[in-house]
Amino acid sequence: MRNITSRQYRWMIVGTVIGILVIVIFVFQETMWNTVQPLIAKFTDKDGHTESSMDNKGNMNKSSSPEIGTGQAYAMVTPARQQLIGVKTAIVEKQPLQTVIRAVGRVAYDEQRITHVNLRMAGWVEDLFVDYTGELVRKDQPLFTLYSQELVATQEEYLLALRASEGIQDTPLVEVREQAKQLVEAARDRLRLWTITDKQIQELARRGTPQTYVTIYSPATGFVVDKKVFKGMYVKPEMTIYSIADLSTVWVLADVFEYEMPFIEIGQSGTLTLDAYPDETFHGKITYIYPYLSPQTRTVRVRLVFQNPSLRLKPDMYGTVRIQVNRGKTLTVAEEAVLDSGTRKVVFVARGEGMFEPREVTLGPKVGAFYEVVEGLQPGERIVTSGTFLLDSESKLMASTNMMGSLGMGGVKMEQAQMGQMDMGGMDMGAMGQDKNMSQMETDATKKKTAGGLTLVLSTDPTPARMGDNRVHVTITDDNKPVSDANVLLTYTMPMPGMIPSMVPMVPGKPGVYDANVNLGMAGQWDLTIAIQRPGQPEVKETVSVIAGAGKMSGM
Secondary structure (H helix, E strand, C coil), X not given: CCCCCHHHHHHHHHHHHHHHHHHHHHHHHHHHHHXXXXXXXXXXXXXXXXXXXXXXXXXECHHHCCECCCCCECEECCHHHHHHHCCEEEEXXXXXXXXXXXXXXXXXXXXXXXXXXECCCCEEEEEECCCCCCXXXXXXXXXXXXXXXXXXHHHHHHHHHHHHHHHCCCCCCHHHHHHHHHHHHHHHHHHHHCCCCHHHHHXXXXXXXXXXXXXXXXXXXXXXXXXXXXXXXXXXXXXXXXXXXXXXXXXXXXXXXXXXXXXXXXXXXXXXXXXXXXXXEEEEEEEEXXXXXXXXXXXXXXXXXXXXXXXXXXXXXXXXXXXXEEEEEEEEEEHHHCEECCCCEEEEEEEECCEEEEEEEEEEEEECCEEEEEECCCCCXXXXXXXXXXXXXXXXXXXXXXXXXHXXXXXXXXXXXXXXXXXXHHHCHHXXXXXXXXXXXXXXXXXEEEECCEEEEEEEECCCCCCEEEEEEEEEEECCEECCCCEEEEEEECCCCXXXXXXXXXXXXXXXXXXXXXXXXXXXXXXXXXXXXXCCCCCEEEEEEEEECCCCECCC
């Protein structure tokens, strides 16, 4: 008898371990199905009627196991295991949603209260009465005197017209008197256009001689924030001589992040705190939301108006703006309870006796640590708030209609493994389940859906889909007529947290038929979402699930 070498001994150990693992997989998978099946039937039949999960031979019919959503089913976790993985639950209930939005704010001038002083004539500045920036001026306060040759000429025209009108008052010709009066009015209007006030015109008529230097007065009350004039300077009409700002009211421009915009509305109150006045709070209101987004900071500018009678708020001061958001009392769910795959949001509902139902929900905006529930949950239901990731993994394992197929052993019949009737003769494992899987393969060949009045028929090439490159065909009809004027986008992803969806445009081929190449990089369930856009029609979306690599032997 020859001696066994150490290398042969190691290979014997490895072979023994592999054999044990295969037997454990067969026995464990089928035993788990036998345990879970009665409980699933209990919780899924709301009318109290259960459909038999056994065939007429007493074997399990796994196709009757309910799947919740796409690629997920009820998860069963014993109380001991729940404690081990840290499963925690909470009641879904209505509660007031309140939060505070904080943003950096900058004090700015009220643009509606800035007055620019411009001239309508050219000339030289003689006397300058307001000669520095920051000076407070009152309305009708003298700013400077101006010598303008055009203005002097206009004054002389007015005086000549006035004298001529007075000289012909005794003439019997009414038309002559009216023409003289019209000349006086035209000369007076021209002086007004040169920004000469009626009071100055009356003084000119009383004096009877043109005034060489005319005084320019302030049109508003405020602080001089910009001054471009100096004594002896020649000024032109296109120049802005002064900019005067009324600071009794100021703006505060706050930059709010993009995801917080659903909570911002015109008319909301806001508070401002400044480092300069740490114990003081200023109150204002939102009056405008700017219609564009900053591409650098991804923020939207919001304008608040603050009263500033004591002038403590000075332009270009920085502070913190707080906006109180009150969404009212609404149904909420904790942030940590939601599993977001990118294409759908799922929570786990506790159904008792260790059963957890994965349920797709529609959520509103996030307020603080909670989401608003739009659809999918009812008050009083208990959901999982901790340990959801492990429950999600368990749910996906339970969802497979052929667990051994998902392990790359699709030809092995589960009922034969349970009864110890596995026929290993010839090792033709693929032929053992050929007849049983044929109908499933035919079902997977085409998927027909109806959405938005359209009929969608999806198929893959090859059929069934395989792990790797596939060609997806979608036929779209409207009342049995092919739809050929649509833009179709295909988004595909696996229904699991952290999976980033991929998007490809579908290329039109035959009338109503659209094609796209996809790469299904992993074996298992893939969700294919078809988005259809037609001119003048609302967008239509529908999701179809396919199994990549189903029914194929892996590594055998």
